[in-house]
Amino acid sequence: MENIEKNRVNNLVEKIKIELKKVIVEQEELLDLSLITLLSGGHLLLEGVPGLAKTLLVRALARALAIDFKKIQFTPDLMPADITGTKIFNLQSRGFDLKKGPVFTNLLLADEINRTPPKTQAGLLEAMEENTVTIDGDTHQLPSPYMMIATQNPLEYEGTYPLPEALIDRFLLKVIVDYPSLKAENEMLKRHHQGFSSVDLDKCHVRAVCSPEDIKESREEVQKVEVDEDLRAYMVKIVTQTRRNHAIEIGSSPRGGIALLQSSKACAAYQGRSFVIPDDIKKMTIPTLRHRIILKPELSLEGVKPEQVLAEILSKIEVPR
Structure with a gap:
């Protein structure tokens, strides 16, 4: 059997990893499994305490993939319409206009997803399974490619809600993000001492190294x-x-x-x-x-x-x- 063309999948993920490593120290398993989820066309659940660079990883990934990115900060008072969107009456046209929610994007970061009640969590089910959203009886297609990466705090944390089985089953992979090693933490402090800023990806020189079409072609190779x-x-x-x-x-x-x-x-x-x-x-x-x-x-x-x-x-x- 011939190996997959290096320039189609392997080289692509290696280029993406180079960009991610400009902001992420160590965490090889996290990088590997994130990219495997991307190649699979699935969704990823990350569990870990705050401050472990989960959000930074997703932002850097969106930059490297050159795709649209949005973030939802889940809170106890968040409603399903805050995620999917709603229809608003337009006085001029005398009709209803669709106001799309943040779920309409290529890469969605659902941050601290288990800090919101199950009713709101369930609002993601259709988007994750069908890549569509139904609002007031009308079905709308989500952009392609579409991927959701959700972060959750360990259930022992106060103010968390366990994800319903129907929702958690739709995540292709779940990764436990642990504390960095002593060497990695020293490297992180060194970078910050030298002026590293996690909010300024331009300053970190994270570049776009692929396109949505590259992602689509790589997923087709996976199917083969x-x-x-x-x-x-x-x-x-x-x-x-x-x-x-x-x-x-x-x-x-x-x-x-x-x-x-x-x-x-x-x-x-x-x-x-x-x-x-x-x-x-x-x-x-x-x-x-x-x-x-x-x-x-x-x-x-x-x-x-x-x-x-x-x-x-x-x-x-x-x-x-």
Whole structure:
């Protein structure tokens, strides 16, 4: 099998990473999984305490991709119409004009999404699944490409609302953003001491290195990535075991298997391959399924994490040769 053309996918993501690294220190996994989500055509959920450069990453990504970007700061009093938009009566035309909400963009940052009630969170469901928004019975198409990156605070934080299962299941990947290493934090202080400003991307020389058409072509290449029948069966076994494991109250839906397939194909293309290998599936299992399983309450109270259970499942399933 021939590898994917380097200048089509691999070179593209490498150019984007170079721009992102001008403002993001370390965080290799975060950068990789963000770009894999982009290649997959999915949406990304980032969880971590405030101040870990999640917003900066999204702003820099929008600049590197040369696409329109909007941010919604989620608060307890936010309403669904504040996200999607509404129709306003025009006295001159004697008709209703559509005032589009911030969801009408290419890259949407839903910041602190779990600080708003479920009613408002649910306003994103149609946009995430169908790339459309319905306002007063009229359906409107969202711009293409369309991607949402949401950030959420850990649920232990005061004033947070757990995301409904129907909404969280629509995120292709969930990434836990942790504190930087000692070396990385030293580098961050050095950059700020030398005049770095996270609000001025021009000063950081973050350039546009691709176009919406490049993104579309890269996604088409991802769709062409080959997946052996044995590897598809391997994915099904992983997802099925989440429904049978003694530690899991609710296992992954079939959408989790589809997400694992799509993200594994994107992972292969990301590395310049036109075929998936078992390591791609292993790498993508935890970020793809960690938010799609619910552990039994007693185990959660004991501090058991979804990542531990998924790692155990992976260790017990024979890997195809």
